[in-house]
Amino acid sequence: MPRLVMKFGGTSVADLEHIKNAASKVKREVENGFEVIVIVSAMSGKTNELIAWVDETSAMVDAREYDAIVSSGENVTAGLMALSLQEMGVPARSWQGWQVPLKTTSAHGAARIEEIPSENLDAKFRQGMQVAVVAGFQGIGADGRITTLGRGGSDTTAVAFAAAMKAERCDIYTDVDGVYTTDPRIEKNARKLDKISYEEMLELASLGAKVLQTRSVELAMRFKVRLRVLSSFETATDNSGTLVCDEEEIMENNVVSGVTYSRDEAKMTLVSVADRPGIAAAIFMALAEAGVNVDMIVQNISEEGRTDMTFSCPTDHVARAQAAVDTAKSSGDINFHGLIADMDVCKISVVGIGMRSHAGVAAKMFEVLSREGVNIKIITTSEIKVSVLVDRKYMELSVQALHDAFELGKTT
């Protein structure tokens, strides 16, 4: 019998009424002929309540105990979902991570999945269980202790089950109805994409489209799991949501699939750095050690032995970055005249797998922005995206102009 993984996040299982609603979606897929594996998150607020108790109890939290405590939220939802399904006449059974068992590394609080043996679930499906409800976000380490998977853990659990149980698809139910060409709050012509490739989704996810965690998309790409993002507040049809899949499954790729933005960027300029071989390494080593996530980097042409070094980082890393370069300066590792932090910037990116075969996307992007009078401060490019840093006041204008210029509002 074909298998389907369905994952319901926190807002989709916020309370008993929502759990029931989610259960009715599961029932429909069982009636469609699927054996279903449901992955659930904790009910709204429950994980936060548990984390608050942990924080109040202990200053130096032992990650093993953190995991044992925090994982209980998902266990409760799993049991309630199984009961809801049974109440609807669907044979269902809940599974906690250790019961599957979902084997992980022992990196408590941020464990990685190592293996999901399918025997136990297979046996239960053969015995007539139609739905396995699995508590997301958790597993068991080699030491027999409960582990949790960290941020995005439930999405990752869902994709891993889809791979291990050879599911036809992994449906991620969330509070948005799919992936859009850009943020509909900024551009009214933003259009929901029916399909998008893993590579594009990765760029969109890491650039700030908060639909799917990067980690789960990476896993889906590695194991070729067809991933669908759809809304838990609508009745699903075959065309619901956005399918994230292999690019070969997408008949005709757009040159550009989407325009994204990130508000939380800062531009940092080290003014008049004494230039010498290895100076860039010295600067960025110091920043890396301080835990600063450096994104874009530009070095001006060196004049008379001095140069300006510009980079971008998240706004909440600025203080850390300043402290790191000051320390490096006083220890004599680097020499510069001053540091300018510009917080009034943002990053705009265009993403599309078609760029690989179509030259000129970057040129067109610069031309559009130039025509609108938007000055570009830094540029970075990858195989399937072009990003620029611009003044924040031009953010909406830039997104709208690029969305329009690349004709993203039109249905293909």
Place this chain on the structure above:
Amino acid sequence: MPRLVMKFGGTSVADLEHIKNAASKVKREVENGFEVIVIVSAMSGKTNELIAWVDETSAMVDAREYDAIVSSGENVTAGLMALSLQEMGVPARSWQGWQVPLKTTSAHGAARIEEIPSENLDAKFRQGMQVAVVAGFQGIGADGRITTLGRGGSDTTAVAFAAAMKAERCDIYTDVDGVYTTDPRIEKNARKLDKISYEEMLELASLGAKVLQTRSVELAMRFKVRLRVLSSFETATDNSGTLVCDEEEIMENNVVSGVTYSRDEAKMTLVSVADRPGIAAAIFMALAEAGVNVDMIVQNISEEGRTDMTFSCPTDHVARAQAAVDTAKSSGDINFHGLIADMDVCKISVVGIGMRSHAGVAAKMFEVLSREGVNIKIITTSEIKVSVLVDRKYMELSVQALHDAFELGKTT
């Protein structure tokens, strides 16, 4: 190293502050040189919240899912207690039932403990763990599913661990400071007992002293576990609480140890039953099948082929009892003229292991009640107790008169 089991019930771990207070008691015992196994209940209100969700979700609750959901309350407390101890510098680790593993029957919701292998905990103690914090009330069945032990499950968990881990003693921390000769709210001279035998405690527990669940006392008696009941709101000393132990450990037994009462009794009389061989069996079989807990039974002398049959049962079983005998009457199994239910009664008992060797306790009891003008409606006796059913209005008077007559207020 000597071992100690410490059990903290719901009110003793009501919130983070209480958990911390309990942890400091555990720390003191570690400093006294014990390896400690702590058994915890769920935080106040948590189990009720979970049960309410279960009830709201499903009409015919699947006991496997009930157990998976409800057991999560104890898991949270266990983790928080371990963190509290670590924060105080005490190496502690939490254990869920399946991790120990605490093996039970598969009677979900009311499982019985079958085995507690000590290897895992022994190994951890050897590696420097000073405290094992175990989630009470739960275990794992042969099918690999979580089970719960039903009413009094956490006390039972504690006693079972004390037996399996060969603990010197099992300390049950609760909201009372011990077992009293009678209810101090009724008799101001009620005195805390320093020691009491298992047998006496069993009679007291099943007669309504709500200190310990019958089941845990039975288990303690079977495995000769020394059980101490004490208050979690006081600082424990060697003489705190009441020690429940083998009678041989009690130097001089009192003839009578305590006077108990139960308010929730009803007296039922089947009037003019057509007497024939097997009639009592027919009546009480019908009541048993209807789930009526019959306690005391009296049959009057038969006259002209008819007799009155009187029994007592909990007040909330009265309606069920009435329905059961009416059904038996209409099906022709029994024949009687009427049923009188008297709800205004109560049961008074005197309990004492010394009765075995001292005749006349029953006679003295009847004499005292008679002197006070209290009419006795039913009498039952066992080896170590005498119980009578009397009008409820005489309850306080009876308890006080008996407590005084048997000199229970005096220290031995």
